[in-house]
Amino acid sequence: MTIRLAKPGFFTTVQDLGRYGYAHLGISPGGAADPLSFRIANLLVGNEENAPALEMTLLGATLEFEESAIVAITGSSCECKAGADRVPLNAAFDLPTGAVLQCGSMTMGARCYLAVHGGFDIPLVMGSASTFVAAHFGGFQGRRLQSGDVLQVRKHGSCGVRRIRSGALDSSRVAGPLRVTKGAQQDWFGPEAFEKLFSGAYVVSEQSDRTGLRLKGETVRPCEQSELLTDGIPLGAIQVPQDGQPIILFVDQQTTGGYPKIANVIAADMHRVGQLRPRDEVRFAEVTIQDAIQALREREERLMETFE
Amino acid sequence: MKIIPASDSSLLVVFGNLISPVLHERVMAMFHAFQAWHDPRIRNLHPGYASLLIDFDPLRLTHDELTSMVRQRASTGDAAVDRSVDVISIPVCYDAEFGPDLLDVAQHAGLPLEEVIRLHCSPTYLVYFLGFSPGFVYLGGLPEVLHTPRLATPRPSIAGGSVGIAGSQTGIYPVDSPGGWRLIGRTPLRMFDPEATQPTRLQPGDRMKFSPIDRATFEEMNRRAKARPA
Numbered sequence: 362m363t364i365r366l367a368k369p370g371f372f373t374t375v376q377d378l379g380r381y382g383y384a385h386l387g388i389s390p391g392g393a394a395d396p397l398s399f400r401i402a403n404l405l406v407g408n409e410e411n412a413p414a415l416e417m418t419l420l421g422a423t424l425e426f427e428e429s430a431i432v433a434i435t436g437s438s439c440e441c442k443a444g445a446d447r448v449p450l451n452a453a454f455d456l457p458t459g460a461v462l463q464c465g466s467m468t469m470g471a472r473c474y475l476a477v478h479g480g481f482d483i484p485l486v487m488g489s490a491s492t493f494v495a496a497h498f499g500g501f502q503g504r505r506l507q508s509g510d511v512l513q514v515r516k517h518g519s520c521g522v523r524r525i526r527s528g529a530l531d532s533s534r535v536a537g538p539l540r541v542t543k544g545a546q547q548d549w550f551g552p553e554a555f556e557k558l559f560s561g562a563y564v565v566s567e568q569s570d571r572t573g574l575r576l577k578g579e580t581v582r583p584c585e586q587s588e589l590l591t592d593g594i595p596l597g598a599i600q601v602p603q604d605g606q607p608i609i610l611f612v613d614q615q616t617t618g619g620y621p622k623i624a625n626v627i628a629a630d631m632h633r634v635g636q637l638r639p640r641d642e643v644r645f646a647e648v649t650i651q652d653a654i655q656a657l658r659e660r661e662e663r664l665m666e667t668f669e
Numbered sequence: 670m671k672i673i674p675a676s677d678s679s680l681l682v683v684f685g686n687l688i689s690p691v692l693h694e695r696v697m698a699m700f701h702a703f704q705a706w707h708d709p710r711i712r713n714l715h716p717g718y719a720s721l722l723i724d725f726d727p728l729r730l731t732h733d734e735l736t737s738m739v740r741q742r743a744s745t746g747d748a749a750v751d752r753s754v755d756v757i758s759i760p761v762c763y764d765a766e767f768g769p770d771l772l773d774v775a776q777h778a779g780l781p782l783e784e785v786i787r788l789h790c791s792p793t794y795l796v797y798f799l800g801f802s803p804g805f806v807y808l809g810g811l812p813e814v815l816h817t818p819r820l821a822t823p824r825p826s827i828a829g830g831s832v833g834i835a836g837s838q839t840g841i842y843p844v845d846s847p848g849g850w851r852l853i854g855r856t857p858l859r860m861f862d863p864e865a866t867q868p869t870r871l872q873p874g875d876r877m878k879f880s881p882i883d884r885a886t887f888e889e890m891n892r893r894a895k896a897r898p899a
Contacts, residue, residue, distance in 0.1 A: 384713035384724065385700065386869045387799040387843075486863050496803045496844055498863035545675035545722075590686060591800065591807065593715025593722025595679040616715050617800025617807075625676035628727065653677035654727045661728065 362428045362514040366506050371420035375500035378411045380489035384616045391491040391612050394635030395472050398436035402476035405433035405453045407521035412480030413490035417473045421464020430456045431478035437470030453522045470636030479517035529667040538646035539630050542653050546621035549583040557581050567639045571613040580605035583621050591619040597626035627653035629660045672736050678727045680735050683720045692719045697874040702742045716798040716873045757877040761832050762887035763854040770851035777817045788812045796875040804843030804861030804869040811839045823849035830856045857890035
């Protein structure tokens, strides 16, 4: 079965849950920016949670289905239509042969995920189907999708379509500050720096993408002016360059860097970073590492209880 | 050795605060030990100049357990892992077209072009680590006289294989990208091939040398590199 892109949307790529084990070669994990929504999309259509699916950013794609298919769309709220009919979000739905699915603008977040029963048939590069656009590899020909691209969908046997319990997704949509732990170079920063980071509101700048989210707001400066020896960067690290405006390093980040890292977004909140839009306001709150791991454990338990 | 929790899913092992081959050996010993373990709970290893970041699954491994693993490895000494000491040769064509900043580097050093090329090809460089982008090597050993500040305005596009100098560093752009290093030549070798079993030509801990080639040799090697099936 094939799906043809009539319109690619603003920035649509093939992703999975990432490429691990190659950081020492300078290769970041990549993968879905909101891995929680990505997994839910796959689980809804009866796929393994890591099956290749589409990540659409800000403006969705228009797709033509050569054959009937079972599809799910998750993530940001977004008006999606098959012909003239609205299709539901966060639920599997059937499309007939020849259907044209039109995904509109994202409203409450930045990204939607589109999974098809069977999963997209994408060759793995270093064990992953995720697209690394900056280095031109992975996904569909190492690039964002364009009009006219034709994607193959894998055949899939018995269908295990699932349904979400009503209200089950509400708890994953917590607003509130992004929770962070103190970073590897926390000793470089004095109480005033943390005070500013935790009290101020930051705005996501237009120069934000899958490599990192640049923030504008209170200037944070290290006490020491010494130079950091380049070291490894964890996913979600908040680094502070010379201008004092923090950057959240994201899925396509560089694997090493020379700026001090004041804090780190907790794993349980990383999917929320993937839904931040330019001009969104961000606040930070500190938690302990134990609390962060507990939050991740609870998030995973909730995901298991999401489905009927 | 300092062990710092860098996030809820990672631990940073810091061996010191200097760029030195001796400290780097300790980074490599720890890196190779973890690589050899193939522990599925450990997702990524990021060596730096004098540190190793270990990224792991916090639902299957705790910071304390990992700290014990690090300490135990450190206590067994650093030289247990055998590494080949072969010096990898990277051919570079220092033609004016490939090295538009070679003249600037020569002027900055107060040396003739031939001497800059000879000096750039004389040391055995140590690959401290890879980072910044896939296959990008951080090399130690550039002769001091060749240290040259980076360009004030980065170029929007640099061909993959370009060899450059920035401050005390020299390196190779593995893929086409923007960048501010002063370009002095180009290698016909493919430094990064995502489809290959070994995606990067150089790895952390390798030793390498640049060797000068003329334009005809570059073209011939370039033709062969491109003809090779992916």
